[in-house]
Amino acid sequence: MAVLLLADVNGGQLATDSVAKALTAVAALGEVHLLVAGPASAAAEAAGLAGAAKVLHAEDAGHGLAEGLADLVVSLAGGYSHIAAAATPYAKNVLPRVAALLDVMVLSDVTAVVDADTFERPIYAGNAFQTVKSSDKVKVFTVRTAAFAAAGTGGSAAVSPVAAKPSDLSAWVEDKVATSDRPELTSAGIVVSGGRGVGSQADFALIEKLADKLGAAVGASRAAVDSGYAPNDWQVGQTGKVVAPQLYVAVGISGAIQHLAGMKDSKVIVAINKDEEAPIFQVADYGLVADLFTAVPELIEKL
Amino acid sequence: MKVLVPVKRVIDYNVKVRVKADGSGVDLANVKMSMNPFDEIAVEEAIRLKEKGVATEVVVVSIGVKQAQETLRTALAMGADRAILIEAAADVHTDIEPLAVAKLLAGVVRDEAPGLVLAGKQAIDNDMNATGQMLAALLGWSQATFASELAVEGDKATVTREVDGGLQTISVKLPAVVSVDLRLNEPRYASLPNIMKAKAKPLATKTPADYGVDVAPRLTVVKTTEPAGRKAGVKVGSVDELIAKLKDEAGVI
Ligand SMILES: Cc1cc2nc3c(=O)[nH]c(=O)nc-3n(C[C@H](O)[C@H](O)[C@H](O)COP(=O)(O)OP(=O)(O)OC[C@H]3O[C@@H](n4cnc5c(N)ncnc54)[C@H](O)[C@@H]3O)c2cc1C
Numbered sequence: 001m002a003v004l005l006l007a008d009v010n011g012g013q014l015a016t017d018s019v020a021k022a023l024t025a026v027a028a029l030g031e032v033h034l035l036v037a038g039p040a041s042a043a044a045e046a047a048g049l050a051g052a053a054k055v056l057h058a059e060d061a062g063h064g065l066a067e068g069l070a071d072l073v074v075s076l077a078g079g080y081s082h083i084a085a086a087a088t089p090y091a092k093n094v095l096p097r098v099a100a101l102l103d104v105m106v107l108s109d110v111t112a113v114v115d116a117d118t119f120e121r122p123i124y125a126g127n128a129f130q131t132v133k134s135s136d137k138v139k140v141f142t143v144r145t146a147a148f149a150a151a152g153t154g155g156s157a158a159v160s161p162v163a164a165k166p167s168d169l170s171a172w173v174e175d176k177v178a179t180s181d182r183p184e185l186t187s188a189g190i191v192v193s194g195g196r197g198v199g200s201q202a203d204f205a206l207i208e209k210l211a212d213k214l215g216a217a218v219g220a221s222r223a224a225v226d227s228g229y230a231p232n233d234w235q236v237g238q239t240g241k242v243v244a245p246q247l248y249v250a251v252g253i254s255g256a257i258q259h260l261a262g263m264k265d266s267k268v269i270v271a272i273n274k275d276e277e278a279p280i281f282q283v284a285d286y287g288l289v290a291d292l293f294t295a296v297p298e299l300i301e302k303l
Numbered sequence: 304m305k306v307l308v309p310v311k312r313v314i315d316y317n318v319k320v321r322v323k324a325d326g327s328g329v330d331l332a333n334v335k336m337s338m339n340p341f342d343e344i345a346v347e348e349a350i351r352l353k354e355k356g357v358a359t360e361v362v363v364v365s366i367g368v369k370q371a372q373e374t375l376r377t378a379l380a381m382g383a384d385r386a387i388l389i390e391a392a393a394d395v396h397t398d399i400e401p402l403a404v405a406k407l408l409a410g411v412v413r414d415e416a417p418g419l420v421l422a423g424k425q426a427i428d429n430d431m432n433a434t435g436q437m438l439a440a441l442l443g444w445s446q447a448t449f450a451s452e453l454a455v456e457g458d459k460a461t462v463t464r465e466v467d468g469g470l471q472t473i474s475v476k477l478p479a480v481v482s483v484d485l486r487l488n489e490p491r492y493a494s495l496p497n498i499m500k501a502k503a504k505p506l507a508t509k510t511p512a513d514y515g516v517d518v519a520p521r522l523t524v525v526k527t528t529e530p531a532g533r534k535a536g537v538k539v540g541s542v543d544e545l546i547a548k549l550k551d552e553a554g555v556i
Pocket residue numbers: 194195196197198220221222223224235236237238239240241251252253254255256257258259262272273274275278290291292293316340341427
């Protein structure tokens with residue numbers, strides 16, 4: 001059977017890395033058709049991903065808002081055994097709606113596709129993993145991108161148009177999207193994150209400087225985001241982004257389970273914290289007990 | 304306008320979870336349970352809407368075991384007016400799936416006709432992040448997920464959503480389902496007098512049969528496991544030593 005994979009489009013751009021990782025996750029389930037609701041350039045880029053058998057292209061009908069997009073997915077659902085997407089806010093907004101319209105359950109954040117009916121996913125902030133078997137006629141799920149390698153390029157899938165109709169239930173007003181030259185949080189090889197210990201938005205520049213020195217993406221704890229030191233989409237954790245870089249540097253972060261849920265699969269973890277009892281040291285490969293305001297500038301200088 | 308808030312009783316977010324020896328799930332016997340943190344935020348927002356004169360009544364509903372009464376009483380003590388408990392399970396380990404929860408909530412919506420449903424973004428036990436969206440689908444309503452700001456004006460709500468890359472503002476027609484994110488507000492604590500007063504507020508008890516909903520799960524648990532633990536590494540004595548380790552031992556920079 002075939003898989004319909006909903007591709008993330010943000011601000012008119014294909015979220016290439018997420019889509020490429022989701023492609024890997026579902027590859028064993030059958031032929032994969034990518035659904036791209038967005039500009040033709042996004043569809044063309046999707047067509048170049050290795051493993052995409054076909055691209056269904058809908059001119060964006062309303063900024064990916066859930067109502068219209070869910071109707072579009074449902075209109076195409078016949079003939080697919082699986083409907084999937086990367087577990088991003090874009091897809092988590094839409095796929096549960098799709099699942100309910102099809103009268104099936106949804107599975108969020110799948111970390112392994114065991115077979116056509118069986119999936120593994122984290123529960124309780126990643127403190128347990130559950131393997132579940134679905135009895136539904138169509139499997140609707142999102143995949144945790146940090147668990148999969150990205151599919152390559154070099155594909156040449158045919159692009160065919162599909163018709164979408166925006167819903168009048170909701171209307172787009174505005175996007176406030178920060179653009180940055182830094183690597184994306186979920187695909188970066190190195191992530192430097194700051195927590196409440198950084199103390200202010202002005203001092204968060206120190207974290208950014210260290211990140212830039214390392215060519216890293218910047219992350220933050222919830223406390224740092226809540227305090228206004230960092231924007232919301234930098235939050236790493238149970239309810240933020242899940243990352244698994246080669247190197248994760250946690251600065252002034254205590255290591256609450258909700259934060260660990262988003263980074264404990266990183267290959268190497270470094271913690272800089274002035275409290276030697278901080279729980280972050282229990283997962284850190286290298287711990288430096290120090291005041292971040294002396295350690296981080298020294299690190300920036302010596303790297 | 305009436306506001307409906309579904310609140311789930313979940314393991315307290317500070318509790319360290321343990322997987323049951325038979326792999327059927329997480330051990331919830333004699334574990335501290337609390338209101339799902341996102342639902343506290345939803346209750347708070349509903350009460351603020353009432354305080355602003357936008358909402359006329361706040362109704363809270365919980366689906367699960369009868370102990371979910373405690374969760375509902377907490378919401379009543381925060382300031383909700385009335386509660387509905389749908390007793391759908393006898394064992395605290397039975398989790399009702401989001402699709403069934405959404406169907407039951409749709410039944411409650413048909414009875415109560417709220418103008419707004421404020422749900423949590425996700426339950427911190429199953430981490431599904433689905434119920435609000437499913438409910439909106441079943442009702443054919445508009446939805447706004449991951450809300451960090453909410454303003455109700457007439458027959459519309461303007462919602463700022465936490466999305467990839469930043470924030471998105473949308474306008475949804477009411478009635479709507481809004482799911483709330485962490486930064487929408489800071490929930491209040493219930494005062495002792497309000498906890499006492501909450502005991503006298505109405506709490507109706509229902510069953511899934513009252514709504515004609517089958518809550519049989521679509522997913523069966525094959526196994527539950529604990530993730531591979533991570534061992535604590537070493538403490539380094541200086542920035543120089545850290546750099547040396549990262550270069551020579553780990554080879555990551
Ligand atoms: C439902 C729910 C979901 C949540 N989701 C998330 C999530 O997705 N992500 C997340 O991160 N959190 C999440 N949290 C919050 C989490 O529980 C913690 O509150 C949060 O992670 C704490 O952030 P922190 O480590 O920055 O702050 P704190 O716990 O306050 O830690 C600050 C640390 O900085 C250190 N420090 C202070 N000054 C210095 C200095 N000068 N030099 C060096 N170190 C210093 C301190 O020793 C301390 O260890 C969630 C909570 C709930 C209830």
